[in-house]
Amino acid sequence: MSHATLFLVTRPVSVEGVLDDAQRAAPDFLPADPAEPQLSVLDLGVSRGDGCFESISVVRGHAQALESHLERFAASARRLDLPEPDLDVWRAAVHAVIQAHVPVPELFVKMMLTRGIEGANAPTGWVYAETAPDFREARTTGIRVVTLDRGYRHDVNRTSPWLLQGAKTLSYAVNRAAIREAHRRGANDVIFVSSDGIVLEGPTSNLILLDGGRVRTPQTDLGILAGTTQASAFEFFESRGLRTEYATISADELERADAAWLVSSVRQAAPINAIDDRELLVDGPLTEGLNEYLLARQE
Amino acid sequence: MSHATLFLVTRPVSVEGVLDDAQRAAPDFLPADPAEPQLSVLDLGVSRGDGCFESISVVRGHAQALESHLERFAASARRLDLPEPDLDVWRAAVHAVIQAHVPVPELFVKMMLTRGIEGANAPTGWVYAETAPDFREARTTGIRVVTLDRGYRHDVNRTSPWLLQGAKTLSYAVNRAAIREAHRRGANDVIFVSSDGIVLEGPTSNLILLDGGRVRTPQTDLGILAGTTQASAFEFFESRGLRTEYATISADELERADAAWLVSSVRQAAPINAIDDRELLVDGPLTEGLNEYLLARQE
The missing domain is CATH 3.30.470.10 (Aminotransferase class 4, branched-chain amino acid transferase, N-terminal domain)
Incomplete structure (x- = not known):
């Protein structure tokens, strides 16, 4: 098998x-x-x-x-x-x-x-x-995501290091349960939000937003994993002349994004076509360029 | 080995x-x-x-x-x-x-x-x-515990079931990291407290407090495991004429307890002789009676 x-x-x-x-x-x-x-x-x-x-x-x-x-x-x-x-x-x-x-x-x-x-x-x-797996559909048509409470405040990584936020551990049962909850809600994936309303990451991916010409990702001192693919994606966006930044992003700002992607090592960049009940436009050419760049990485 | x-x-x-x-x-x-x-x-x-x-x-x-x-x-x-x-x-x-x-x-x-x-x-x-293992010392002399933030609000089990609080999963890396943090602080075990100041449980045990003649344990809708040993311990205390109750217990109330135990299946009842920097008296005869009762269970 x-x-x-x-x-x-x-x-x-x-x-x-x-x-x-x-x-x-x-x-x-x-x-x-x-x-x-x-x-x-x-x-x-x-x-x-x-x-x-x-x-x-x-x-x-x-x-x-x-x-x-x-x-x-x-x-x-x-x-x-x-x-x-x-x-x-x-x-x-x-x-x-x-x-x-x-x-x-x-x-x-x-x-x-x-x-x-x-x-x-x-x-x-x-x-x-x-x-x-064949991720062509996720990379082009995109994915529906739901926002789910991660349960922790955005600053627990600093206050409570024993919670192991920011470590990639084998204790991933919650990440898998969140994905099952997304499926129950008719979605493919999840954006975790902190208990105090700060946008974090996906269960196995990082979030990138395009917002008024700026490319943004949640800053990595929030107990989220520093994304290897996210770092490469920023290089791509900078090569296109877009400004990139690590930021504290509220759930409200998520609602205003012009475009968004979940990026991860194997699926690469999956454009988000809906967050909860809000449809999002997928920028096809930009997403295609991004995935071509990611797949061509030689470093 | x-x-x-x-x-x-x-x-x-x-x-x-x-x-x-x-x-x-x-x-x-x-x-x-x-x-x-x-x-x-x-x-x-x-x-x-x-x-x-x-x-x-x-x-x-x-x-x-x-x-x-x-x-x-x-x-x-x-x-x-x-x-x-x-x-x-x-x-x-x-x-x-x-x-x-x-x-x-x-x-x-x-x-x-x-x-x-x-x-x-x-x-x-x-x-x-x-x-x-030989738990005689833990059952008599007792254990030092520290309180550690569990990161979650006390009501997260109701609001966010995908966080799997109250399920005994194989994803126990955080529980083990908390025990290591206790060791670093010179203690043996941990009492988790919710991010909003409600006393929860140990990483692999339930907490029982004796407080002004009442025997209390955190109520099980707080996303903590319903303790099999805790239920038996309540039977023991009731047989001694003590009133037992499931309660929402604040961290302040923990400080006022006259005596406390962490109870679990294999170690049975470990009396707590210190919480953070506060020494606690161990009631030797009561603890001995409790452990004899627990070890004699036939149900």
Whole structure:
């Protein structure tokens, strides 16, 4: 059923001190059969959602914004008090799993790091690649979104770091429940709003608004993930002569936007054609240019 | 390292319609080696923390409050839009894993249900038993706790059900981060307080206060888990002639409490000897009576 390509990362975190001969000789990652069980049911990744991940878009064999993803992965691990991931190992594992996957125009790679089995003090890591879903309709016709309360004030990341806002953790049940709520309301996706009315992000994406000629995204000190795709999208808009800014955006301002997109690593830029009950015009040529730019990224 | 006893639950959710002969012949659960990998890394339980669980205390072979745990497990599954777990199968699996475990005075059983592999439409389930840690010190000397902001308003369970408050999900990274924050502050455990100053629960426990002869616990419509152990503790206090009540308790009232406990399935009743910087007296005889009552439960 699944056509994933899997590598287990046998040395996911930096080793303290100097490697001995056996450690040096052991491979840092190994291919594994994704159709077979590979994980202990006692792993805290599954019993507690205790770990972090990244999703990376791979277009024509090129892993997009890989260094940004690696940096964000390390930041999530720090936020979770996990040992420091060895980014050289992970970078090589990502390249290896791409090489091993059947060549397709678009695939994605997930990097996953868990705290491992309780008490074992040995984090678990793996990377896998899968062929990307066909997102052409989302990228052109666009998506309907609903706004949903994220429950937290906009400043909890500063006041209450244990809430892990801004870390990309494996505890994503709420993000998935929000998407199901969107489906119940006849929509495809979600824009989270803080309990005090500040626009945040999607469950797996960042929001970009076009408003009176300015391109805006919620500032990243609101406990939202700094978007790797959002950063590239800003480069595109700047190349078109548009002013870009990180801002505190109220739900009211969302209502006044001329155009809006949810951007993320694998789907790239999905234009929003409705927010709650308000229809929004999709700027077809601008969106097409944006997705062409994103898909052509070589950095 | 681990001495877990594991059964994979092969028919974790109710089957639609009548079982065919092959389905009837297949066992509902099977013993498995917990030292071997049993789970796909593609399971949404690990990649998204997408599932629910229960922890059940087993004292001298008796699973305590099993029916309450089964009901809460089904309620969590409904909250997550998972298929209905077949409680007859789970009940039998819990009994089987207890029988298979080395007999010890206290062990615990975890029931775990995940959404399974994305798109496969086949939830994954397992139960495992482990010898309980030695909680004698926590049950007598007691625990230091800190109050931490839970980030959500007290009424978020009613306004925003997609936040899954009150469901016991596998997305517990925040609960574990809160415990680490408590350790950094020199404490053992946490009492979560809502963003609007209402006392909620511990990350894996319920709070009970003794206040002017009344025994109080936060009411369960605050998006907190209805505690199976808390319900039994109320029976104990009522048998001692104390009045019990479910109440909306402010953080100020917490400061005035004469005594307090965090109660949970496996640790049972841990008396609180300090909240933040305030020392609290532990009522030794009352706490001992409470734990004897909880450990003797046969229902």
